[in-house]
Amino acid sequence: MTKRTVVHAMFTVERTYDATPARVFEAFSDTAAKRRWFAEGDGWTIDEFAADFRPGGIELSRFRYRDGPPMRNDTVYQDIVPNERIIIAYSMMIGDDRISSSLATMEFRPAGGGTRLILTEQGAYLDGHDDVPQREEGTRGLLEALDKELKRKRA
Amino acid sequence: MTKRDVTHTTFTIERTYDATPARVFEAFSNPKAKARWFRGPDEWTRGKVEMDFRVGGRETNAGGQKGGPVHTFNAIYQAIVPNERIIYSYDMHMDAKRISVSLTTIEFKPAGKGTRLVFTEQGAFLDGYDDPAGRERGTRDLLDALGASLHESV
Numbered sequence: 001m002t003k004r005t006v007v008h009a010m011f012t013v014e015r016t017y018d019a020t021p022a023r024v025f026e027a028f029s030d031t032a033a034k035r036r037w038f039a040e041g042d043g044w045t046i047d048e049f050a051a052d053f054r055p056g057g058i059e060l061s062r063f064r065y066r067d068g069p070p071m072r073n074d075t076v077y078q079d080i081v082p083n084e085r086i087i088i089a090y091s092m093m094i095g096d097d098r099i100s101s102s103l104a105t106m107e108f109r110p111a112g113g114g115t116r117l118i119l120t121e122q123g124a125y126l127d128g129h130d131d132v133p134q135r136e137e138g139t140r141g142l143l144e145a146l147d148k149e150l151k152r153k154r155a
Numbered sequence: 156m157t158k159r160d161v162t163h164t165t166f167t168i169e170r171t172y173d174a175t176p177a178r179v180f181e182a183f184s185n186p187k188a189k190a191r192w193f194r195g196p197d198e199w200t201r202g203k204v205e206m207d208f209r210v211g212g213r214e215t216n217a218g219g220q221k222g223g224p225v226h227t228f229n230a231i232y233q234a235i236v237p238n239e240r241i242i243y244s245y246d247m248h249m250d251a252k253r254i255s256v257s258l259t260t261i262e263f264k265p266a267g268k269g270t271r272l273v274f275t276e277q278g279a280f281l282d283g284y285d286d287p288a289g290r291e292r293g294t295r296d297l298l299d300a301l302g303a304s305l306h307e308s309v
Binding site: 006010055056084091103105122 | 159161163165167210211229231233234236239240242244246253256257258260262275277278279281
């Protein structure tokens with residue numbers, strides 16, 4: 001029988017992008033753009049990516065890394081303020097194990113000609129399957145991928 | 156234009172109930188049992204109530220004082236382990252305004268013949284419309300009502 005444990009934690013990651021809030025927001029609201037930076041990458045196979053970007057709408061991604069187990073991210077859009085704020089709740093699974101449920105707040109603030117993105121994650125990490133440093137590092141990696149996406153579009 | 160701000164907070168409430176984890180869990184999973192305690196004050200008018208207790212299922216519960224704003228709870232179940240754990244995310248609306256988004260974890264742990272319930276809420280309170288202290292007070296009242304409902308004859 002699985003020993004049930006929950007670790008609750010919060011972390012914040014900030015990053016400044018050389019793109020307007022409207023453009024950074026669009027990288028979240030446009031399904032094709034989001035798939036590029038959020039799901040795709042070397043070694044990753046995307047089995048499914050579908051997004052319904054509106055309050056109450058669902059985003060589902062299913063993916064694998066090389067020969068690893070299937071992973072799944074079920075997201076619901078909780079709050080959307082165009083060009084200013086997105087709040088999602090999401091749960092992650094690896095194989096049959098549910099590893100976490102989280103709330104993530106993304107705030108888009110003008111900073112000079114660019115945007116300061118503040119991402120705050122409030123998470124419940126389950127049964128020892130994941131930990132906070134790992135999730136924070138993964139989140140930083142995603143925000144790095146978002147930077148590449150924004151530079152790609154400008155080219 | 157609305158000034159946008161977000162206040163992130165966490166609170167935890169623990170209660171011990173003189174009932175098995177299975178019975179306390181049922182007070183969350185069974186719509187009839189939940190309706191006995193999960194509601195506004197007696198003088199409130201009841202609005203729409205719907206509940207689909209499964210991962211990905213949604214719940215709505217609306218109500219408010221006569222002539223006052225309608226408070227609406229909209230939840231989606233994120234994780235369920237029968238008799239052990241429930242996690243849902245939810246937002247609260249006051250009329251058409253979204254005032255908060257939260258993640259709630261409820262853990263049911265055996266304690267002697269009873270149950271220790273650990274209720275953790277991680278919240279994002281929006282644009283100055285709500286106060287976390289008020290939410291915590293309201294949650295304590297609900298968990299009191301839950302305790303009372305366990306002693307009612309079914």
